[in-house]
Amino acid sequence: MTLERRDGNLYYYRSVRAGEKVRKVYEGSGELATIAHEREIMNRAVREHERRESAKELERLETLMAPVEELCEAAEILLQAHLIASGYHRHKGDWRRARGEARTHPRSA
Numbered sequence: 001m002t003l004e005r006r007d008g009n010l011y012y013y014r015s016v017r018a019g020e021k022v023r024k025v026y027e028g029s030g031e032l033a034t035i036a037h038e039r040e041i042m043n044r045a046v047r048e049h050e051r052r053e054s055a056k057e058l059e060r061l062e063t064l065m066a067p068v069e070e071l072c073e074a075a076e077i078l079l080q081a082h083l084i085a086s087g088y089h090r091h092k093g094d095w096r097r098a099r100g101e102a103r104t105h106p107r108s109a
Contacts, residue, residue, distance in 0.1 A: 003037045012036045 002013045012033035013024040
């Protein structure tokens with residue numbers, strides 16, 4: 001955003017990126033230029049405030065997630081230990097029972 005003074009008059013231009021080129025787009029002159037400029041300053045302040053609030057919220061959520069992630073890791077370790085103790089092994093990411101292993105729980109007929 002640019003508020004320019006030419007020949008004693010105020011002009012407001014907004015920079016717009018089109019691909020790799022940046023060009024100025026005329027928004028208005030005189031009092032309208034001042035109003036548009038102030039509006040853009042306020043919009044930027046609001047966006048910056050929202051970014052800060054989002055960052056704070058993300059940090060708060062990450063803090064809350066840390067114990068949950070630890071619990072999930074512990075549960076995964078316990079699950080793997082139980083499966084290994086029950087005669088299962090990993091095959092291409094899947095858990096499979098070893099061939100010829102007797103079942104620990106007989107099937108009901």
